[in-house]
Amino acid sequence: MASHEGFVRAFLDEGEALMRLLGAWAERGATQIGSLGVVPAFVAQLLDGVAPARARMAGSTGAADLSPFAADSPADALTARxxxxxxxxxxxxxxxxxxxxxxxxxxxxxxxxxxxxxxxxAGNRTQAVAIGRAKGLIP
Structure with missing residues (x-):
């Protein structure tokens, strides 16, 4: 279900352990992913999101920073809560x-x-709301 809706953040928020498990699963069952109802491109997108995050944590710059999972993106920086x-x-x-x-x-x-x-x-709650609206995080 998550692959059809593109719910990437839910997986990435679970952290490194889940990403390792997902990577191992994808390697072992690469030919079965589609038959299980999972969109193969979704799994690739998840796994590609982990590499740029690791590169940023190591202090590298470049194309990896343009990833949709970049920590600089407010939508990714804020948790669901x-x-x-x-x-x-x-x-x-x-x-x-x-x-x-x-x-x-x-x-x-x-x-x-x-x-x-x-x-x-933001310096206060009013600024946080204004920035959130400007960034498209809230209506």
């Missing part, structure tokens, strides 16, 4: 309401807001 918080923030919700809707504590929401501000380069 941080995007949820940013969307609710843009709707005008206060920390308490966001916490209640996400079933977390207000301290957790504040932590997410600090991380959002740092990743987007």
């Amino acid at each position: 941080e995007l949820d918080v940013l969307r609710m923030l843009s709707a005008g919700h206060r920390n308490r309401v966001i916490a209640e809707k996400l079933f977390v504590s207000e301290l957790t929401v504040k932590s997410h807001l600090r991380k959002i501000n740092a990743k987007l380069g």
